[in-house]
Amino acid sequence: MAIQNKGIEEELEWVEDPEENAPLRAIFEKADPLMEDIAYAVITGDKEAGDELTRKAIDDGFDVHTILDDGLIAGMSVVGVKFRDNIIFVPEVLVCARAMKAGMAHIDPILSDSGIEKIATVIMGTVKGDLHDIGKNLCIMMLNGAGFEVHDLGVDTDSDEFIEAIREHNAKIVGMSALLTTTMVNIGTTIQQFKEVGLGDVKTMAGGAALNQELATEMGCDGYGKDAIACVERAKEFVGVS
Ligand code: B12
Numbered sequence: 001m002a003i004q005n006k007g008i009e010e011e012l013e014w015v016e017d018p019e020e021n022a023p024l025r026a027i028f029e030k031a032d033p034l035m036e037d038i039a040y041a042v043i044t045g046d047k048e049a050g051d052e053l054t055r056k057a058i059d060d061g062f063d064v065h066t067i068l069d070d071g072l073i074a075g076m077s078v079v080g081v082k083f084r085d086n087i088i089f090v091p092e093v094l095v096c097a098r099a100m101k102a103g104m105a106h107i108d109p110i111l112s113d114s115g116i117e118k119i120a121t122v123i124m125g126t127v128k129g130d131l132h133d134i135g136k137n138l139c140i141m142m143l144n145g146a147g148f149e150v151h152d153l154g155v156d157t158d159s160d161e162f163i164e165a166i167r168e169h170n171a172k173i174v175g176m177s178a179l180l181t182t183t184m185v186n187i188g189t190t191i192q193q194f195k196e197v198g199l200g201d202v203k204t205m206a207g208g209a210a211l212n213q214e215l216a217t218e219m220g221c222d223g224y225g226k227d228a229i230a231c232v233e234r235a236k237e238f239v240g241v242s
Contacts, residue, residue, distance in 0.1 A: 001029055001030070002029065003025070003028045003029060003036060004033040004036055005028075005033060005036035005037055005039075005040050007040045007043075007044070008028055008036045008039060008040050008043075011040070011043050011078050011082075012024060012025060012028075012078070014078070014081060014082050014085070014087055015078060015081045016085075017081075020081060024074060024077060024078065027069070027070050027074045028070075028074065030070075031066075031070035031071075031074075032062070032070075034053065034056070034057050034060070034062070034071075035057070035062075035066070035067065035070040035071040035074070036071075037049070037053050037071075038050065038053045038054060038057065038067065038071030038072060038075065038103060039070070039071050039072070039074045039075030039078070040075065041053055041075070041099050041103070042071075042072055042075030042076055042079065042096055042099045042100045042103070043075045043078050043079055043082075043096065044096075044099075045092065045095030045096045045098065045099050046099055047095075047098050047099045047102045048102075049099070050072075050098075050099035050100065050101075050102040050103040051102040051103065051105070051106070053071075053103070054067060054071070054072070054102070054103035054104075054106045054107065055106050057071065058106055058107075058110070064107045064110050064111060067103070067107065068104075068107060068138070071103070072100050072103045072104065072107075075096075075099075075100070076096065076097075076100055076134070079093060079096045080209075097134060100134060101134070101137075104134075104137065104138070104141070107141065108141050111141040111142060111144065111145040112141050112144035112145055113145070116147045117147065118147060118148065118149040119146070119147045119148050119235075119236075119239060119241055120148055120149070120171075120172060120173060120235070120238075120239045121148070121149045121150075121151065121169050121170065121171040121172070121173070122143055122148045122149070122150045122151070122171060122173045122174070122175055122235055123150075123151050123153065123162060123165045123166055123169065123171045123173070123174045123175070124136055124139065124140050124143070124150055124151070124152050124153065124174075124175040124176075124177070125152070125153030125154060125155070125157030125161065125162060125165075125174075125175075125176060125177070126154070126155040126156065126157060126176075126177040126178065126179075127156075127157060127176050127177065127178045127183050127184075127186040127187055127190065128156060128157060128158045128159075128183065128186045128189075128190075129156060129180070129182065129183040129186060130155060130156065130177070130178050130179060130180055130183035130186075130208075131155045131156060132155070132177065132179040132180075132208070132209075133154065133155050133177070135177055135179070135207065135208060135209075135228070136152075136155075136175075136177035137152075138228045139175060139177070139207070139225070139228045139231040139232075140152055141228070142228040142229065142231060142232050143175075143231065143232055143235060146232045146235070146236070148173075148232075148235055149169075151165055151169055151171070153165055157176075158190075159189060159190045159193035159194075160193075162174060162176075162190055162193075162194070163193065163194065163197055163199060166194075166199055166202055167199075171202070172201075172202055172203060172238070172239070173202070173203045173204075173205070173235055173238050173239070174194075174202055174203070174204050174205070175204075175205050175206065175207075175231060175235070176190060176204065176205075176206045176221075177206070177207060177208045178206065178208040178210060178211060179208040179209045179210055180210060181210045184208070184210050184211060184215065184219075185219070187204075187206045187211075187216070187219050187221065188218075188219035188220060191204055191219060191220040191221065192220070203222045203223070203238040204220070204221050204222050204223070205221060205222060205223035205224065205225055205231065205234040205235065205238075206219070206221045206223075206224060206225075207224060207225040207226065207227070207230070207231060211224065212224065212226075222234075222238065223237065223238070
């Protein structure tokens, strides 16, 4: 099916690399037009539309993962390309992030409401110097939904804050998010600190745009996750649950 939302069609013109354009186009072509509208709300930073359209999609019976993948995250992918290519700048991206969060606020209670007995406790945080939290928050929603008890340390989290939280909650799993090449190293530093204070047996996982399996392993992580689904998989592997 052709893309219905003319705005999306125009926005895709900014995504000039065919290898980036084709998968995004494919998502929109197979998705319901409502998903295009949700993505467009994120791309244009329209918080009210992000809020209302996500609520409408849920009311209309769309699966929340579909709304996330084909609507909110697809929209944010276009934002990411425009940001990287200097078509938009930090203030605009912040506005887009607000629209995305407005939509995620409706998805959170659905994903988080698993009602099952807690599997294990996970400490999650974005590392020192890094303020990106959308991906981390998504991981937290999915972890909650899968039955983990999650303590969110927010953004710009230093080693001491992680250590304090591990001890306070007697946690055996820590998840770290890092989106910048400059902050990624703080994953390694934090893991090193865990070892130095006698918390070397805590299982660590990490993710974020700048990261990959190789880098995560190099920094001493027990697991890497490319998305929120992989984040849940890693946490389950750590506790031997399938
Ligand atoms: C939104 C955004 C911002 C917003 C953040 C708002 C917020 N509240 O989060 C604002 C405007 C604040 C921002 C600021 C900056 N940003 Co920025 N930002 C982005 C953008 C466009 C989208 C990120 C996002 O939310 N993606 C959507 C989510 C769903 O995806 P995700 O974060 O990757 O998370 C998924 C996975 O990575 C994984 N995951 C994430 N965390 C974890 C943790 C674990 C444990 C696991 C297992 C998995 C996992 O699962 C998630 C869900 O699927 C990216 C572009 C991109 N391609 O990522 C740039 C990007 C990350 N930013 C970038 C830059 C350069 C900056 C700034 C330095 C810009 C500046 N000059 O000031 C500042 C830095 C501020 C700081 N100190 O942190 C660069 C980083 C380049 C690099 N390699 O270092 C990027 C890649 C853009 C680019 N191509 O240039 N940014």
